[in-house]
Amino acid sequence: MQLKGKRVLITGGTRGIGRCMVQELIDGGVTHIAIIARDKKGLKEISEANPEVKFLRIAGDVANIDILREAAARIEDKWGYLDILINNAGIVSAGPLEELPDEEIYDQVAVNLTAILLLTKYCVPLLKSSEDGTILNISSGLGLIGMPFYSVYGSTKAAIKQFSDSMRRELAPFNVSVTCSFPTATATDMMQKFEGREMDSPQLVAKKSIEAMLKKELQVIFGGDERIKDNEMNFMDPKKFDAKVVETYEQFKASSEGHKAL
Ligand SMILES: NC(=O)c1ccc[n+]([C@@H]2O[C@H](COP(=O)([O-])OP(=O)(O)OC[C@H]3O[C@@H](n4cnc5c(N)ncnc54)[C@H](OP(=O)(O)O)[C@@H]3O)[C@@H](O)[C@H]2O)c1
Numbered sequence: 001m002q003l004k005g006k007r008v009l010i011t012g013g014t015r016g017i018g019r020c021m022v023q024e025l026i027d028g029g030v031t032h033i034a035i036i037a038r039d040k041k042g043l044k045e046i047s048e049a050n051p052e053v054k055f056l057r058i059a060g061d062v063a064n065i066d067i068l069r070e071a072a073a074r075i076e077d078k079w080g081y082l083d084i085l086i087n088n089a090g091i092v093s094a095g096p097l098e099e100l101p102d103e104e105i106y107d108q109v110a111v112n113l114t115a116i117l118l119l120t121k122y123c124v125p126l127l128k129s130s131e132d133g134t135i136l137n138i139s140s141g142l143g144l145i146g147m148p149f150y151s152v153y154g155s156t157k158a159a160i161k162q163f164s165d166s167m168r169r170e171l172a173p174f175n176v177s178v179t180c181s182f183p184t185a186t187a188t189d190m191m192q193k194f195e196g197r198e199m200d201s202p203q204l205v206a207k208k209s210i211e212a213m214l215k216k217e218l219q220v221i222f223g224g225d226e227r228i229k230d231n232e233m234n235f236m237d238p239k240k241f242d243a244k245v246v247e248t249y250e251q252f253k254a255s256s257e258g259h260k261a262l
Pocket of ligand 1: 011012013014015016017018036037038039040042060061062063088089090091111138139140141182183184185186187188189190191202261262
């Protein structure tokens with residue numbers, strides 16, 4: 001699959017990994033990009049910095065069903081079809097479950113999960129009208145391994161993995177592929193309040209995720225061999241992984257304290 005000439009919808013394309021994916025798309029020859037994000041200024045800036053690209057700027061919250069419907073309706077009206085849907089926007093609020101504010105539990109589910117289910121639903125007819133449709137979902141390493149203090153965030157991200165598998169199988173007869181990306185800690189605004197730990201660059205995560213999508217790979221997992229081994233241990237011998245978590249419990253708790261990006 002080639003990027004040139006493709007019509008793309010991306011959520012959260014104004015900052016972090018999403019912003020870097022937009023750059024990858026532009027560098028690859030995409031000239032029609034729809035972006036959903038809340039900050040109007042960020043949308044305006046990206047559009048002014050790339051005058052050669054025709055942007056559909058959809059300013060609003062993905063947790064608002066009307067914004068999602070508006071996005072699909074505007075794409076149908078302007079383009080008539082969609083080649084690439086990138087479900088990227090996400091938020092996080094870490095902490096012991098009993099201390100998480102109820103609103104932040106609801107919001108993480110609404111933004112990280114419900115919005116993706118609904119936006120994909122509205123885009124499926126448009127993707128089926130493409131000659132070569134594809135969906136890229138941004139999950140997280142925390143969607144593969146359930147870690148303490150990320151019970152809600154991790155649950156939404158695990159659901160994205162399951163959703164990706166289901167939709168890949170459901171859409172296979174319609175030539176619509178689905179790729180799921182599992183970044184580990186990446187240096188973006190989302191991680192400003194996370195203490196310590198080496199991080200991937202958002203440019204690397206964006207590049208590798210787009211490459212995997214173009215090759216129609218099922219998934220791309222970041223974090224190298226160590227992460228692959230952890231995933232295997234967590235699946236094959238979860239009690240052994242529990243013991244590993246006990247060793248770093250206090251350190252991980254301190255690192256995640258106050259980790260919010262909403
Ligand atoms: N950074 C990491 O370490 C990491 C690791 C694993 C997975 N991920 C996942 O990667 C994705 C991108 O994360 P990031 O680190 O690039 O985040 P980020 O730097 O915080 O950027 C988030 C982007 O999503 C948009 N957004 C957030 N909430 C939104 C909402 N309710 N409605 C519409 N747009 C919204 C933001 O724009 P506005 O603020 O203007 O709305 C922004 O463009 C997320 O799904 C995240 O869970 C990140």
